């Protein structure tokens with residue numbers, strides 16, 4: 001049995017087929033790259049896996065549980081999507097502390113470790129509204145994994161990051177894989193995907209091309 005199965009997943013919004021009879025099986029502990037043109041369905045597929053949208057047809061199954069049916073959302077899953085909002089009048093650490101209060105999974109050490117891992121200073125009092133684009137991206141990225149999430153759905157994780165930060169993130173993702181976590185990364189950066197992914201999934205017009 002695969003860790004994550006997507007079976008005949010179709011999403012139609014206002015007569016437009018966004019995801020088109022998409023079927024694929026993914027293994028645990030691997031890094032997958034979603035690669036495709038603007039509007040090909042990468043973000044929508046990540047949303048489907050997370051359980052943020054309902055299928056028109058088909059399903060996503062993780063560990064034998066059907067998402068949006070057996071469980072509302074993908075369990076133990078971290079998400080990085082565009083336009084995520086952090087509380088701008090708080091520091092990075094205060095933001096993660098606020099999120100940590102909901103599930104009570106992450107300790108203070110986990111928060112500090114995650115911020116260090118992405119290259120942010122955990123002790124900085126700087127409020128998020130004073131952050132650069134890249135710093136905000138790092139905070140959103142830290143948010144996606146600091147609670148030991150098993151599955152990471154990452155939309156353009158290297159957006160706004162400088163070369164050194166990209167290298168750091170690559171090493172971080174490798175370490176996640178060694179821990180047995182599964183990563184699905186949507187990116188336009190083919191070189192990045194090729195250097196880090198076990199498998200690249202080319203997506204075109206809402207479906208994954210079979211050859212791979």
Ligand SMILES: Nc1ncnc2c1ncn2[C@@H]1O[C@H](COP(=O)(O)OP(=O)(O)OP(=O)(O)O)[C@@H](O)[C@H]1O
Pocket residue numbers: 013018036037038039040041042043044045
């Ligand atoms: N909220 C929405 N309502 C209706 N259609 C949408 C919505 N969001 C996206 N779409 C459509 O779904 C299709 C896939 O969009 P998606 O955002 O998944 O593409 P993408 O591959 O992530 O693109 P990009 O590389 O530009 O980020 C596009 O045709 C888009 O217009």
